[in-house]
Amino acid sequence: RHIIHTVGPVWQGGGKGEAELLASCYQRSLEIAFANDCRTIAFPAISTGVYRYPKAEATAIAVRTVGSFLARNTSPETVTFCCFDEPTSELYRRAIAALGES
Template structure:
């Protein structure tokens, strides 16, 4: 069973085998964590992502990490759901993002993975609900990943993820 931990910081600075990108379906970069990862990884990430697009909500694909500092070797791109009030299957799609990302990590041989808070930015997913889904899903998935790090960019996200982890 993977060890799950919550940290506060910049996901592009995590010392893990793979980081997960909360991407849009074009995989060409955007705002928030997606923009930060693309900036840190360099322009080749956009080219590699575009070659794999489109990526549909709930799915995940991987590219090399390019200019991200080792030990990061892979960026796993997942497209979270846009919040539409909760009755459009958003919870299942969000859980699928975490599950599929871990499946991709397993296929890459990654032993440590860092996740951002998927869909809680511009996609509008309520952060408290997203934190519970993230923790419940990564705890329940059978994976060869040994360390799953949930990376909170700010204190409110950190507090929500920590509370969900402590339940």
């Protein structure tokens, strides 16, 4: 019913605040979803395509930011990470499993 649009940072080597900007993309999208009573939200691997953000780092940021938000809020109830290939899916599975172990 809603589309929440966010633009991720272009990877410039990691020293230009990219990690904070990427985390902000997820955080702000979740805040908007929460404010609009969205029960579900889906995210692509933000910035990992033409913006060249390293997938492992981007995945860790995405999972950590979403996990932190969900620990403090009751919604959204379901978060889906949409992955376009198996290697990316595996990165997300590992990051989610590691989050559950901590």
